[in-house]
Amino acid sequence: MSRSLRMTPARWAALGAAIIAIELANRVGGPGMSLVLAEMLILALFASSLNLLMSYGHMVSFGHSAFFGLGAYGFTLMVTKAGLPVEAALVFGPLAAALGGLVFGALCVRLTEIYFAMLTLACAQITFTVLFQWYDFTGGDTGITGFMDARFGLSEANFATLTLVVLGVCLAAMARIINSPLGMSIRSVGQDRWRAEALGLAPRRVQLVAFVIAAFFAGIAGTLFAVSQGSAFPDYAGLGFTLDALIMVVIGGLHSFWSGVIGAVIFTQLRHWAPLFTDHWELALGIILLVIVIALPHGVASVAGKLARMLGLEGRK
């Protein structure tokens, strides 16, 4: 449930085991596995940033990829246009995304529910179109390539470890925000803006802050993705990434802190391994999504909780 995040000893143990399992797979699985893992971890960060917005702020965005793309291009353009060293340009990815979040957010939070979602979609499409068509500046649909060694020249395995660390730091920061007065305010407005307003909150301002925070973390994911590919393409801001992240959050389960991560693990692993067994992996994904939404409306994260309670690791709350 969307309660403030508490880490019990059992949860710490599960988290530790997951980290060890990922790193182990990374080290023994070969370069192919490491590439899949790096992508999975980056998407886990991206989906988690969307989840922050959806599970805590109750704001459904259809345009979150705008900030993934702005992160990638903010970083890339600082290298190619401003001539900054790659390491220094890194900070401009998340900053560009946060700035984009501020501008688009100020517009979008004026509306709620489906109208909010539609505005975010429009903002993302604008971003995509600018990246796609502004050839002189962004390279248009040919993207920007060859400005750096992919992964800073790190080995596949080492880069996957780096993304694991970045994901861990970002998740810790997100958890810190959720478990703070600000996090309470974001949840309050998400659950009942009238009540929050009557208590003295300006809902739009709170939503804007949540939006910028989510955009910032999406920007980190986008920057990392550009580093992993050594390139930036308009698709990064396209509808595909938004939909993937939405699916991950739903698979993982709304109202859980971990839904972005869990959803990303399931989604990316399926995407990479299912095609080995079937030509119709999207069909398989569709069926899995259908089953999860109908049978597990609270997503896979709820199963973990139920299991832990059945095993007596956690008390019922």
Add this chain to the structure above:
Amino acid sequence: MTGTDNILSARGVRKTYGSFVALNSVDFDLPKGERHALIGPNGAGKSTLVACIAGQLPGVEGSILFKGHEVARLMPAELAKRGIGRTFQISRAFLQMTVLENLTSAHIISAGRWASLSKSLLAEATDKAGAMLATVGLSDRAQTKVADMSLGDRKRLEFGMALACDPDLLLLDEPTAGMSIKERHYLMDLVAQRVDETGKTLLFVEHDIDVVLKIAQRVTVMVRGSILATGAPTEIAANEQVQAVYLGGHH
């Protein structure tokens, strides 16, 4: 008349929804420290008047002075900061949060530090919330999710949330709706006690006439968007017009 001892003074307050006139030029004074009940049949405009005072309706005409300042066009959040707290007719507590989290959130917001990342502020607000739980008699429900609570308990929680903001004027819209008679008197005795102890002013909408007679020092009767009568509870109970509205065919 607008005396300086009126915490609230409304003049010509009018609110329409299309051609429907929900409030028709209402004049209303509320002396500081008074416990005042709003009664009247359904659709009389009681909740609309409360929402107008709390700033939650757009397009309100007329003037509303709160502590001598014009507030008719202010946003609800601003009014909350100036000292107007309210509960809603249909409970609007945060459903997916626990009782304790609801009250903690109210304390954080009323402290004006909604954007803080401070852990000590959160701990402090949680402590205050714990004390408020005891005040409204929900200590054993601290970790219960609001969605899992009875209507009566939600109403109590909402009262606690309004109190957490320490408002000067407390607006309670049907605070006892959906409660048993025993629960009603328990809550409203508590409300009266807290209001008197802290020197607040209370305006409440109530259908249970026993509760009104017991708690209110003055009563205003509304009918079809207008004020029919204002006076002491005994006067109101004896008023023939009021009796006609309540007993006769009110149309």
